[in-house]
Amino acid sequence: MHFHSEVNIVQGVDIVQQVSKALREEFFSELNLCKDTSAVEQLRVKYLGKKGPIQDLMKSLKSGTPEEKRVLGKEVNDLKEEIASKIGETAAFMRKREIDEQLLNEKIDVTLPGRRSFAGRKHPVSAAMDEILEILMEMGFSVQYGPDIDTDYYNFGALNFAPDHPARDMQDTFYIAPNVLLRTHTSNVQARVMEQHRPPIRIVAPGNAYRNETITARSHVFFHQIEGLYIDKGVSFADLLSTLEEFYKKLFRADITLRCRPSYFPFVEPGMEVDISCLQCNRRGCSLCKYSGWLEVCGAGLVHPEVLKNGDVDPEIYSGYAFGMGVERTLLLKKGVSDIRLLSENDLRFLQQFDAI
Numbered sequence: 247m248h249f250h251s252e253v254n255i256v257q258g259v260d261i262v263q264q265v266s267k268a269l270r271e272e273f274f275s276e277l278n279l280c281k282d283t284s285a286v287e288q289l290r291v292k293y294l295g296k297k298g299p300i301q302d303l304m305k306s307l308k309s310g311t312p313e314e315k316r317v318l319g320k321e322v323n324d325l326k327e328e329i330a331s332k333i334g335e336t337a338a339f340m341r342k343r344e345i346d347e348q349l350l351n352e353k354i355d356v357t358l359p360g361r362r363s364f365a366g367r368k369h370p371v372s373a374a375m376d377e378i379l380e381i382l383m384e385m386g387f388s389v390q391y392g393p394d395i396d397t398d399y400y401n402f403g404a405l406n407f408a409p410d411h412p413a414r415d416m417q418d419t420f421y422i423a424p425n426v427l428l429r430t431h432t433s434n435v436q437a438r439v440m441e442q443h444r445p446p447i448r449i450v451a452p453g454n455a456y457r458n459e460t461i462t463a464r465s466h467v468f469f470h471q472i473e474g475l476y477i478d479k480g481v482s483f484a485d486l487l488s489t490l491e492e493f494y495k496k497l498f499r500a501d502i503t504l505r506c507r508p509s510y511f512p513f514v515e516p517g518m519e520v521d522i523s524c525l526q527c528n529r530r531g532c533s534l535c536k537y538s539g540w541l542e543v544c545g546a547g548l549v550h551p552e553v554l555k556n557g558d559v560d561p562e563i564y565s566g567y568a569f570g571m572g573v574e575r576t577l578l579l580k581k582g583v584s585d586i587r588l589l590s591e592n593d594l595r596f597l598q599q600f601d602a603i
């Protein structure tokens with residue numbers, strides 16, 4: 247039904263009343279279909295706008311008698327006010343409902359765990375390395391670095407590993423060329439330091455070492471090592487033992503006992519494996535020490551005279567000691583880590599368990 251044309255031909259009270267009645271009904275049925283405030287606004291413009299049907303009805307009254315204008319004018323005005331007030335009411339109701347919905351959708355669950363900012367920290371191996379070096383530096387050692395890729399001479403030859411000696415098999419590595427390899431220990435720094443400095447020499451050499459080994463929970467193809475070297479007049483086995491004892495007491499912050507077992511390393515004579523009393527059971531026996539009461543911590547010995555000679559140091563005048571420890575191994579003992587592979591897998595769930603250092 248289109249009121250515009252019909253309204254223009256209004257000729258009497260009845261017709262105006264019929265039109266306004268129909269208009270009212272149509273308005274309410276359209277209002278019922280409105281789903282949101284913008285639909286209600288469109289309805290307002292449609293019915294109450296300057297070109298809307300109410301305005302048309304008003305215009306059509308101009309041609310009526312004064313009595314018709316009075317009666318019908320009131321009727322049309324009442325309709326106009328009813329529509330306006332109904333639109334205002336509905337719009338207000340819908341606006342409130344829309345705000346409620348918005349609030350509900352944007353509600354923040356304050357009980358959810360917060361997002362922590364991620365702070366980087368040292369890798370546990372770096373932290374352990376730094377801690378070890380700090381203690382050794384306090385004890386008078388200075389830090390010296392050497393190359394990861396080195397010649398057979400510095401890694402083996404200068405350290406008294408004879409070309410076909412079985413000791414080389416124990417330290418199988420990765421060769422880059424026939425005489426160039428990934429160092430198997432940071433002991434390759436020894437000959438370099440002796441070439442450049444005269445005794446007294448009191449250094450520690452930290453860094454990566456590589457071995458051609460099967461990767462297991464206890465061994466890897468790469469690890470970190472710290473080697474100590476002290477050369478001076480009159481350096482004795484007692485100096486070595488007291489140095490190691492002081493170092494391990496400081497490192498593990500415990501009153502540990504040392505135990506030495508004779509062992510063979512080509513570059514020391516005599517050589518030994520050093521154990522400390524178990525940190526967990528103090529020699530009563532537990533799973534950490536495999537019920538032996540002792541934990542193996544490093545290899546050590548007095549510098550072999552041949553090694554001194556290779557470094558142009560006279561073994562008749564000078565003597566020295568050397569020791570070497572694996573950083574991962576030390577960390578495993580100190581922090582109770584069961585698998586060395588965890589330290590190189592870069593899994594944050596594992597790494598974040600270590601204290602920020």
Ligand SMILES: [Zn+2]
Pocket residue numbers: 524525526527528529530531532533534535536537539540
């Ligand atoms: Zn134990």
